[in-house]
Every structure is written in structure tokens, then in C-alpha cells.
Amino acid sequence: MNHGGRHILVYGYGNPGRGDDGLGPALVDALEPFGADGVTCESDYQLAVEDAATLAKYDVVVFVDAAMSGPEPFWFDHVQPSRELSFSSHSAMPGQVVALAREMFGAQVKAYALGIRGYRFGDLGDSLSEPARANLALALAFVQRAVSEQRFDEYTKQFGVDSGRGCACGPQPEA
Amino acid sequence: MSVIKRIVIEPVTRVEGHGKVTILVDEAGKVVQARLHVVEFRGFERFIQGRLFWEVPVLVQRLCGICPVSHHLAAAKAMDRIVGGERLTPTAEKIRRLMHYGQMYQSHALHFFHLASPDLLFGFDADPAIRNVIGVAGKYPELAVQAVMMRKYGQEIIKATAGKKIHGTGAIPGGVNKNLSLAERDALLKGVDQQMTWAKSAVKIAREYTTAHLKELLPFGSFESNHLSLVRADGAMDLYHGNLRAVDAQGKPIFDQIDYQKYVDLIAEDVRDWSYMKFPFIKKLGPETGWYRVGPLARLNTADFIDTPAAEAARKEFRAVTGGKTNNVTMAYHWARMVELLHSMEKIQELLNDKDLQGQDLVVKGERREEGVGVIEAPRGTLFHHYRVDKNDQVVMANLIVSTTHNNEPMNRAVSKVAQDHLSGVEITEGLLNRIEVAIRAYDPCLSCATHALGQMAIDVRVVDGAGKVLCEKGRG
Numbered sequence: 001m002n003h004g005g006r007h008i009l010v011y012g013y014g015n016p017g018r019g020d021d022g023l024g025p026a027l028v029d030a031l032e033p034f035g036a037d038g039v040t041c042e043s044d045y046q047l048a049v050e051d052a053a054t055l056a057k058y059d060v061v062v063f064v065d066a067a068m069s070g071p072e073p074f075w076f077d078h079v080q081p082s083r084e085l086s087f088s089s090h091s092a093m094p095g096q097v098v099a100l101a102r103e104m105f106g107a108q109v110k111a112y113a114l115g116i117r118g119y120r121f122g123d124l125g126d127s128l129s130e131p132a133r134a135n136l137a138l139a140l141a142f143v144q145r146a147v148s149e150q151r152f153d154e155y156t157k158q159f160g161v162d163s164g165r166g167c168a169c170g171p172q173p174e175a
Numbered sequence: 176m177s178v179i180k181r182i183v184i185e186p187v188t189r190v191e192g193h194g195k196v197t198i199l200v201d202e203a204g205k206v207v208q209a210r211l212h213v214v215e216f217r218g219f220e221r222f223i224q225g226r227l228f229w230e231v232p233v234l235v236q237r238l239c240g241i242c243p244v245s246h247h248l249a250a251a252k253a254m255d256r257i258v259g260g261e262r263l264t265p266t267a268e269k270i271r272r273l274m275h276y277g278q279m280y281q282s283h284a285l286h287f288f289h290l291a292s293p294d295l296l297f298g299f300d301a302d303p304a305i306r307n308v309i310g311v312a313g314k315y316p317e318l319a320v321q322a323v324m325m326r327k328y329g330q331e332i333i334k335a336t337a338g339k340k341i342h343g344t345g346a347i348p349g350g351v352n353k354n355l356s357l358a359e360r361d362a363l364l365k366g367v368d369q370q371m372t373w374a375k376s377a378v379k380i381a382r383e384y385t386t387a388h389l390k391e392l393l394p395f396g397s398f399e400s401n402h403l404s405l406v407r408a409d410g411a412m413d414l415y416h417g418n419l420r421a422v423d424a425q426g427k428p429i430f431d432q433i434d435y436q437k438y439v440d441l442i443a444e445d446v447r448d449w450s451y452m453k454f455p456f457i458k459k460l461g462p463e464t465g466w467y468r469v470g471p472l473a474r475l476n477t478a479d480f481i482d483t484p485a486a487e488a489a490r491k492e493f494r495a496v497t498g499g500k501t502n503n504v505t506m507a508y509h510w511a512r513m514v515e516l517l518h519s520m521e522k523i524q525e526l527l528n529d530k531d532l533q534g535q536d537l538v539v540k541g542e543r544r545e546e547g548v549g550v551i552e553a554p555r556g557t558l559f560h561h562y563r564v565d566k567n568d569q570v571v572m573a574n575l576i577v578s579t580t581h582n583n584e585p586m587n588r589a590v591s592k593v594a595q596d597h598l599s600g601v602e603i604t605e606g607l608l609n610r611i612e613v614a615i616r617a618y619d620p621c622l623s624c625a626t627h628a629l630g631q632m633a634i635d636v637r638v639v640d641g642a643g644k645v646l647c648e649k650g651r652g
Contacts, residue, residue: 016342017237044340045243049289049308050327083309096309103312104320126237 005038007057008147012043012064020118020132023066023139027116030140039147047092049100056105060112060152062143063094066132067115073135074142076152076159079111112152114143115161196590196611204600209591211583211615212450223573228257228564231573233342235560238575241621244278244333244343245553245578248415249560251346252549256436257564259541260349266534267350272415273526274336274345275551276519279414280374281329282554283471283516286619287377288322291509294613295384300606321373328363328370332523335359350538360527367524374513374520378489381513385506386496394596396505396589396614399424401457401467402476403581405552408432410479412490412518414552420477421457421467426501429457435550438559444576452583455576466584469556470618471511476501483525486518505589508617553578555619579620589614 010031012024025043032041042054047063055061063079081102082095092100094113101107116139120129128136146155199208219238226234232251236243248271255261263271289308296315297306304310312319330340335355337343345351385392401424405417419441421429433441444453445462456465467473475494481487493510496502502511526532549560556578563572579586593614597607 015237017234048326049285050323050330053323053327083304099309100312100319100323103309104316104323 006059006150008039008150009055009058009061010039010041010064010143010147011047011051011061012041013046014066015045016126019120019127020129021066021121022126022128023116023118023132023136024064026128026136027064027114027140027143030136031143034144036144036147047094047097049092049097051092051097052100052104052107055097055101055109055111056107058109060110060150061098062146062152063111063113064139064143065094065113065115066118066121068118068121070115070117070161071159072117074114074116074139074159075161076112076114076142076146076155077161078153078156079113110152112156114139196615198590198594198598200598204598206591206594206598209587209594210449211586211590220573220575223562223570226570227568228254228562228570229348229568231562231570232346232348233344235575236342242278242282242553242555244274244337245551245558246560247337247343248275248346249549249551249553249558250562251348252416252551253547253560253562254348255549256547257544257562258348259543260539262539262541263350264534264536264539265531266354267537267539268415269526269529269531270336270351270354271346273355273523273532274333275415276522276526277329277332277336279329279519279554280370280516280523281326281333282619283512283519284322284325284329284377286554287381287509287512287516288318288325290619291616292318292322294609294616295509299609299613303605303609306609321376325370325373325377328366332363335363347538349540352537354534354537355532357533360532363523364527367520367527371520371524374517375485378510378513378517381510382489382492385510389496392506393504394592395610396592396617397503398505398585398588398592399503400585400588401429401460401465402473402501403457403467403469404474404477404557405435405550406432406478407482411482412474412478412480412515414474414515414519416551419550419557422477422501424501424503426476429460435559436548438548438550438561442576444580450583452580453576454583455581456584467581468585469578469581470508470554471515472502472505472508473556474552475511475514481514481518483518483521486514486521489514489517505585505614505617508619512619555579555621556581577621579618582618582620586615586618586620589617 010028012026012028014021014024016022016025028041028043067075079094079098081099082093083099094111098109098111101109116132117135118129118132120132146152195212197210197212198206201207223231223234231254232247235246235250238246255263288311293306293308293311296311308319333343334340337345338353345353401421403419403421405413406420407413407417418432419435419438420431423429430441441458442455443458444455446453454462454466456462457467458465475490481490493502493514545565546563551558558578559576561574562570565571590611593610597610
């Protein structure tokens with residue numbers, strides 16, 4: 001597997017105790033056993049400011065989160081540094097963490113987001129809904145291929161939020 | 176007096192979860208009522224019922240992605256009672272304390288530097304596009320980096336003691352499941368001197384800001400109140416364990432050194448039809464006057480002293496501002512929070528040099544009980560976990576009173592005060608919106624759980640009339 005010497009971080013976040021909100025950590029749990037060289041897996045309940053320091057150590061970061069809306073089974077897109085407003089809460093959004101990483105640590109990390117479509121967020125419980133599980137399986141296959149081939153920018157054209165593909169049938173990305 | 180307009184602000188930014196604020200005004204534009212609504216219902220207690228009791232310290236971390244360690248430890252303390260293991264071994268208690276001080280340190284650092292400092296550094300009227308953490312990073316880069324490294328250090332302590340970031344398993348009924356290895360200790364010790372310097376600097380920033388702006392801050396969202404927290408048997412601040420003490424607005428004791436196993440004799444919860452969040456009060460005073468504040472301000476008002484030297488010196492300076500009397504200034508929460516941050520770092524340093532952390536005696540058990548209460552001073556205030564367990568080890572009753580719930584009435588009072596002082600007509604100005612947020616943020620509330628998912632979070636401000644018609648709408652984000 002060729003990673004071109006780049007260090008890649010796959011960072012899943014969400015609360016596994018809140019239904020489909022746990023899709024991000026679930027993907028990381030599933031990906032980690034494959035142990036790809038140059039790929040680090042991390043997960044947490046949510047992003048926070050200190051993640052800016054972590055990002056600075058990597059060339060590429062793929063944020064993985066549950067998506068409440070958007071294409072099924074997942075979408076994959078660029079994360080642009082975001083300076084807008086403020087942190088809405090104690091947690092942060094990917095663009096804000098990327099902006100902080102650049103602002104504070106001079107990070108050059110390229111950032112992408114993988115949004116796996118979820119459906120049930122209000123429930124307390126550690127199980128994913130069946131449709132979310134199906135989306136997770138397809139997203140896992142995608143991210144394995146993505147970190148292996150590292151054609152991230154190409155994937156954003158194919159699977160971006162505004163790609164118009166719909167992706168309802170959930171195909172794997174073409175090589 | 177006819178109420179004609181209702182002003183709604185939702186959700187409040189930079190507090191956890193979703194809340195909205197409604198301000199009712201009369202025809203003359205005078206504030207009649209202001210309410211902070213919490214719009215999400217957790218239902219967590221029912222989720223816990225039927226679970227095996229020893230699973231609970233891990234399960235409850237799902238309640239909140241902000242303070243999972245506090246829930247983990249409060250539940251573990253309750254389950255210590257179930258297994259008759261409340262007298263922990265020295266290693267177990269010190270590991271738990273280290274975990275707790277790590278949580279306190281990172282949480283207070285995050286709140287002060289990244290949530291509150293934009294208001295303090297740029298002023299309440301600054302453009303929201305600048306008045307945020309990225310603005311701080313741009314204008315005060317060293318401070319922003321320092322804050323990130325403080326938060327990160329606290330998280331490393333949690334990881335070393337709880338085992339992992341998500342669903343840590345460090346605390347178990349009757350003890351802990353791991354000690355701190357020498358390698359883990361040495362890694363943490365490497366950073367401790369720098370962290371101590373930063374902690375002292377943080378207190379200085381908070382003190383200087385508060386004293387320099389005292390005239391403006393004294394009335395800001397302020398009101399007299401009772402205060403409640405745990406204190407140690409000798410009256411010292413103790414964030415991990417102690418007995419309940421409540422004082423009134425003048426510092427007179429309402430009750431003192433009460434075993435928290437008996438909290439139901441002291442505290443009741445009022446329910447109001449417009450909020451999912453309950454309104455706790457001291458029973459003997461009743462709901463009208465028995466409400467109280469918890470958290471850093473309350474703890475500095477209830478404690479007789481702090482048992483670490485630098486924080487004790489900082490506490491004395493804090494108390495001197497009000498002539499040694501109880502401090503009822505809402506914005507003083509920030510300074511109090513930094514005193515606790517320093518205390519936590521002193522405790523961390525003390526514990527890391529304690530050989531008990533490498534002990535092997537991790538768990539104790541005694542006579543089985545069917546009921547247990549665990550209470551801890553979480554970053555935001557006193558946190559109660561109460562469980563009953565049947566003979567099959569299943570939880571049959573759970574009741575949680577979280578810190579933000581204790582502060583429900585005070586937050587409503589703060590919003591009312593700010594609205595009364597700063598609302599002009601029915602227009603929601605940026606200045607009013609900012610000030611309401613500043614007042615609520617002083618309490619560092621956690622209004623909901625950690626469900627966040629891509630696509631949430633915005634701010635929407637609406638003016639509606641008594642019939643619900645939207646007269647004006649304003650958004651952010």
C-alpha cells in the first residue's frame with residue numbers, strides 16, 4: 001500500500017450512546033484493525049480546540065461524522081478553514097479546527113470530511129439504525145480505498161455534497 | 176398590564192446543547208419576564224433502568240461529551256456504595272482524584288480561554304466575527320496556543336487514568352482498574368512546571384480583568400443568591416469528595432456537613448411547564464427562596480479555605496474584593512474558575528509525586544447495599560447520581576441532578592437582569608444578544624448531551640407577538 005510518505009489522520013467523532021451519532025467512531029473502530037501504514041485512527045465524542053495541535057502533525061486529515069442530511073449513503077468533500085462566527089459550543093466544527101491549526105501551529109494539513117448519513121439521533125442507545133449500518137459498511141469500503149489510493153481531490157468531485165450524484169445506491173468509488 | 180411582545184433568541188451560542196431565550200415585554204417595552212428554555216429532553220434515567228449496575232459508570236459517559244469524566248466518577252462513587260466499597264484504597268482514590276483534577280483543569284481552561292476570553296478580551300460589543308476563539312488566536316496567539324496546550328494536558332491525564340478518551344473504564348465499583356505506570360507518570364511530570372506557570376498566569380489574567388472592570392461587572396446579570404457545594408470535614412474546598420454545605424447570600428449557613436446520602440431530605444426539584452429542565456431548591460426554604468448557585472463561584476463562597484498554597488492565596492485575593500463577604504457577582508465566576516484551575520494543577524503536581532499512584536491494591540468490597548448516592552464537584556458544579564439496584568444487579572431507579580440544572584433558576588435570573596438593564600424597545604440589538612450570551616456563559620452551562628452531527632448549530636433570533644406571529648428575525652452562523 002503506497003501512502004507516498006504522507007501521514008494521514010482518520011478522525012471519527014460523535015457520541016456512540018446517541019444512536020446514529022456514533023457513526024464516526026464506529027467507522028474508526030472498523031478501520032483501525034486493518035492497520036494501514038501511515039494512517040492513524042482517532043476518535044472522540046466531538047472535536048475540540050486541542051485537536052488543532054493534533055492536526056498539525058499530519059499531511060491529510062479525514063474527519064468522519066454522522067450527517068443528518070445530504071446524500072446517501074455518504075458524502076466526501078473538502079473542509080475549508082472557517083473563521084466564521086465562533087465555536088457554537090464546547091465542541092468545534094472541522095473547518096474551525098483546521099483554521100486554528102493553521103493560525104496557531106502553522107499547519108499545512110489538507111482536510112476532508114466524510115459525512116455518513118444517519119437517521120436516528122434522538123435515541124439513547126448504543127446501536128446504529130439498520131440503514132445507518134448499511135451506509136457505514138459502504139463508507140468503510142470507501143475510506144479504505146481512499147487512504148490507499150489517496151486521490152482525495154478526485155473523490156470530492158465524485159462524492160461531494162454538491163456532486164449531484166445522489167449516491168442512493170451506494171456504489172464504491174471508481175478507481 | 177398587557178403583554179404584547181415576545182422576543183426569542185435561540186439557540187444560545189457557545190454553550191453546550193441547544194437553548195433559547197424568550198423575553199416578554201409589555202406595551203411600554205418594559206421586561207415582564209425572561210426565560211431560558213432548554214429544548215431537548217434527555218430521558219437518561221429511564222435508559223439506565225434495567226442495566227447492570229457495574230456497567231453504569233461507563234454508560235453514563237454517554238450522557239455528555241463535555242464532562243464524561245464527571246459522570247463516570249459520580250456514578251462510580253454511587254456504585255461504591257452498592258458494593259460496600261466506598262472506603263477506597265489510597266491508590267484507587269488518588270487515581271480517581273488525578274482523573275478528576277485533569278478533567279477540571281482541561282474543562283476550566285477550555286471555558287475561560289476559548290469560550291469566555293473573546294468576550295473579555297474584545298469587549299461585549301465587539302463584532303462577533305472577531306469576538307471568538309479564532310479572533311483570539313489572531314490577536315493573542317501565545318495565549319491561544321497556551322490554552323490549547325493546557326486543555327491537551329488535562330486530556331492526557333484523563334487518558335492515562337481512564338484508559339481511553341471515549342467510554343473510559345478507569346473507575347469501577349469499589350476502586351479503579353489500573354494504576355498509573357512510571358512511564359505514564361514521567362510523561363505527565365515533564366509538562367507540569369510549564370502548566371503550573373500557565374495556571375498562575377491564568378489567575379492573574381482573570382483577576383486583573385475583573386478588578387479593572389469591576390464597576391461594569393458588579394451589576395452585570397448579578398443578584399443575591401444561596402450557594403451550595405461539597406466541602407471537606409474541615410471546611411476546605413474538596414472537588415472530589417465531602418459533605419454538603421449551603422450558605423445564603425450573606426454567607427450564613429443554611430445547612431452544613433450533611434452526608435450527601437441524605438440529599439433527598441435537603442433538596443427537591445420543582446417542575447415548570449415551559450422547561451424540560453427542573454428547578455432544584457432547598458426544601459426548608461421552599462422554591463421561591465430556596466434556589467441556589469453551584470459551580471466555581473459557589474465553591475469559593477462555601478469553602479473556608481483551599482488546601483494548596485497558590486490557590487489559597489488566590490482565594491484570599493478573590494474574597495478581598497467583596498471585603499471577605501459572599502460574592503454574588505455573576506461575572507466573578509470566571510475568576511473563581513481560574514482559582515480552581517490553579518488548585519487543580521497544584522493537586523495534579525502533588526499526586527504525580529505520590530508513590531501511591533503506582534500501588535497494586537486497586538479494589539475493595541464490603542457489604543452489599545441496594546441504594547447508593549454519588550456526588551462530585553464537576554467543573555460546572557455539584558453533580559448528583561442516585562441509584563437503586565435489585566438483587567439481580569439491575570438498576571431499578573436512577574436520578575441525576577446535573578450541575579446546570581442546579582443553576583437553572585440563577586441563569587434565568589441572570590437573563591432577566593440583563594434584559595431589564597439592556598433591552599430598549601423590542602429590538603434585539605447585537606449588544607443585547609451578546610450580553611445575554613455573556614451572562615449565560617458565565618455559568619458554563621451544558622444544556623444538552625453530545626449529539627451534534629454535521630448540520631446543526633446556528634443562532635436564530637426572533638421577535639414574536641403574543642399570538643406567536645414573528646415580527647422580526649435575525650440569524651447568525
